[in-house]
Amino acid sequence: AQTVTQSQPEMSVQEAETVTLSCTYDTSESDYYLFWYKQPPSRQMILVIRQEAYKQQNATENRFSVNFQKAAKSFSLKISDSQLGDAAMYFCAYSLSGSEKLVFGKGTKLTVNP
Amino acid sequence: DAGITQSPRHKVTETGTPVTLRCHQTENHRYMYWYRQDPGHGLRLIHYSYGVKDTDKGEVSDGYSVSRSKTEDFLLTLESATSSQTSVYFCAIIGGPGLATEAFFGQGTRLTVV
Numbered sequence: 001a002q003t004v005t006q007s008q009p010e011m012s013v014q015e016a017e018t019v020t021l022s023c024t025y026d027t028s029e030s031d032y033y034l035f036w037y038k039q040p041p042s043r044q045m046i047l048v049i050r051q052e053a054y055k056q057q058n059a060t061e062n063r064f065s066v067n068f069q070k071a072a073k074s075f076s077l078k079i080s081d082s083q084l085g086d087a088a089m090y091f092c093a094y095s096l097s098g099s100e101k102l103v104f105g106k107g108t109k110l111t112v113n114p
Numbered sequence: 115d116a117g118i119t120q121s122p123r124h125k126v127t128e129t130g131t132p133v134t135l136r137c138h139q140t141e142n143h144r145y146m147y148w149y150r151q152d153p154g155h156g157l158r159l160i161h162y163s164y165g166v167k168d169t170d171k172g173e174v175s176d177g178y179s180v181s182r183s184k185t186e187d188f189l190l191t192l193e194s195a196t197s198s199q200t201s202v203y204f205c206a207i208i209g210g211p212g213l214a215t216e217a218f219f220g221q222g223t224r225l226t227v228v
Contacts, residue, residue, distance in 0.1 A: 009154075035217075043202065045219035091156055100145050100208040101172070102217055104156040 002027045004094050006105035013082045014113050020067075021077045021108050023092030030054075031097040034068065034075045039089040039107075048090070051075065053097075079110075087112045117141050120205050120220035127227055133192040135223050137205030139185075145208050146188040150174065150201040151222070157204060163188055195227045 003026045013019035025034070036048040051059045051068050058066050063083075067076045079086055092105040117140030127133050137146060145164055149157040149172075159172030161180040169180050177199060179191045192199055205220040 004156075006156075043222045045204065045206075045217075047216050050216065095208075100217075101147070101159060101162060102157075102206070102208065104149075104158070106154055106156040 002094050002103050004092050004103050004105040006092055006108050008108045010109045012111040012113060015082055017082055018080045019082055021090050023075045023105055025073050025094050029096055033095045035093040036077045037091045082112050084112050118207055118218050118220045120223050124224045127195050129196060129227055130194050133195050135190045135203055137188040137220055139207050141207055143207040147206040148190045149204045152201050197227050200227045
C-alpha cells in the first residue's frame, strides 16, 4: 500500500522568510500524482500545488514551489516570502493515476511569526 | 467553489446512537469519498463510491456504512456511535479516471460522541 510520510509535525518561520516542508512517499508505481493541501483554522482544505510524476519540471504556484525527487520519492514544499496567512496545517497527498483515492500524510503545522 | 456541502456541520451524540452524515454535490462527479481527520493521523479514507450503488471500503471502515442512491448524495452512517468515532469528517469529490486533477472537499462535520 502507498504511504505518505511527513516527518515534521510542526514548523515555524519568520514572516518574509522561506520555509521548506518535507514529504516522502512509498510506491512501486511510476505514474502518479502528488499534492500539497493547506488547511487553515477554518478547516477548509485548499489545494496548494500539484505535481504529475511523469513531469520532470518542478511545479510552482506563485510563492509556492516543490522539489520533486522521483528516485528518492521525495516531494518537499517551499514557501517563499512567508506571510501570516500561510499559517495552517499542510498535508502532502498521493494519488495513483487512474485511482483517485488520495492518501494523506499526517500533516505539518506551520506557524508564521511576525 | 465546487458545489459540495456537508450536513450537519456540527453534531453531538450519545454513545450507542445511530448517526448519519450527508454529503451533497452539484458537480455530477462519479467519485465521492468520506475521510476522517484526527490529530496526528492526517486524513484517512473511510469509504468511497464510484457510482450509484457502487461503494467500497477504505482503510478505516469498521463501524461505518455508506449508501449512494443518487449521484449527488453520499451518506455516511455510524450504526452505533462510539467515542472513538469522535472526529472531523470530510466528504470529497475527485475527478474521474485518469484526471486526478483536484479534490474538492466539503467544509467538514465535527462529530462528538459523548
